[in-house]
Amino acid sequence: MRTSDLSLRVSLRKQPCVLDPTLILAHPHGPELAMRLTQVLEPWLTRSFWQIIDSSELLERQRPFAAAAPAPDSLHLQTNAAALSSWIALRDRTDASSWPLRWVGDNLIESQLGDDACLEIVERYEHLARALEDRAGPGMSRSHSWHHGIHPLFTALDTVALSATLGGALILCEIPTRDAAPWPVQAMSLSGIQPLRIDQTSNDSLFDTEREWVRDVLVTAGLSVVAQRLPPLAIVHVLTDDVTVAQIVNDCGDTPVDPWSSAHAWWYVL
Numbered sequence: 001m002r003t004s005d006l007s008l009r010v011s012l013r014k015q016p017c018v019l020d021p022t023l024i025l026a027h028p029h030g031p032e033l034a035m036r037l038t039q040v041l042e043p044w045l046t047r048s049f050w051q052i053i054d055s056s057e058l059l060e061r062q063r064p065f066a067a068a069a070p071a072p073d074s075l076h077l078q079t080n081a082a083a084l085s086s087w088i089a090l091r092d093r094t095d096a097s098s099w100p101l102r103w104v105g106d107n108l109i110e111s112q113l114g115d116d117a118c119l120e121i122v123e124r125y126e127h128l129a130r131a132l133e134d135r136a137g138p139g140m141s142r143s144h145s146w147h148h149g150i151h152p153l154f155t156a157l158d159t160v161a162l163s164a165t166l167g168g169a170l171i172l173c174e175i176p177t178r179d180a181a182p183w184p185v186q187a188m189s190l191s192g193i194q195p196l197r198i199d200q201t202s203n204d205s206l207f208d209t210e211r212e213w214v215r216d217v218l219v220t221a222g223l224s225v226v227a228q229r230l231p232p233l234a235i236v237h238v239l240t241d242d243v244t245v246a247q248i249v250n251d252c253g254d255t256p257v258d259p260w261s262s263a264h265a266w267w268y269v270l
Contacts, residue, residue, distance in 0.1 A: 015169075017041040018166070020156060020159045020183060020184060022077060023172065025087070026078070029226045032226055033227075035100070036223055036226070042102060042114070044103060044104075044162060045102070047104060048154065049103070050103065052155075076151055078150070079149060102114055104122055105122075124165050128164050128165055128240065129158060131258060132160060132161050133157060135191040135193075135260055156182075156186065159171055159173070159187075160238050163184075163236070163238040164238045164240045168239035170235050170237055171235065171236040173234055174230065175232040184267075185267050188238070188265055191260065193265055195238075195266060196265070196266050207266060214235060215270065234268065235267065238263065238264075240263045
């Protein structure tokens with residue numbers, strides 16, 4: 001057999017990583033962070049990320065008046081103009097089938113799921129997201145208007161639901177202030193879910209090993225300098241019991257199963 005007759009290719013599946021919209025939309029280096037991560041991880045965008053991008057014209061139109069007429073909800077954050085422009089340009093020049101990023105859209109056709117493309121993922125996400133919003137209460141409804149900017153808690157609910165849909169995939173997010181928890185952790189607390197913080201001084205959990213691995217991954221992707229220009233970063237994991245879509249919907253007319261009733265979540269400072 002000649003050497004040219006043999007071809008061997010080894011492909012390792014990259015770990016999924018859900019990117020919280022606030023991190024990649026409210027900071028100028030957000031797009032660069034997301035795109036560089038595709039070298040080492042499988043980044044996922046949330047549905048609320050695309051809703052904000054689709055509302056970009058309204059966001060840009062109201063930006064000059066933001067200081068004079070602040071958003072009615074003090075929690076709303078402004079998108080970064082440079083980040084928003086970069087995302088719009090990337091969307092306009094990239095063919096849908098060529099996106100290195102993944103997301104769950106309104107249906108299977110509008111989703112970018114890669115090798116995992118199946119209707120079950122979309123359906124599971126829909127039911128997990130709706131059930132989580134119900135737990136959060138009427139103040140976090142799907143009727144939210146994006147023209148005021150980013151509502152970090154509402155978008156974080158979307159992030160949490162996507163992590164659970166992907167079997168507890170890690171969430172990369174920011175810590176907004178020194179004494180505050182990451183936005184996904186705050187959103188879960190509003191929903192009656194209390195994430196456990198992993199102490200950096202402990203050595204009895206695989207999360208300690210994961211923390212060092214994620215830090216190495218960021219360095220490998222050339223993100224050391226970018227990370228210095230961002231707020232402190234955190235990792236969050238969210239896991240729900242393996243409840244099927246049929247159980248959640250409960251066609252028998254009984255009380256619907258709450259997929260979040262026994263959810264577990266963990267987070268640590270990166």
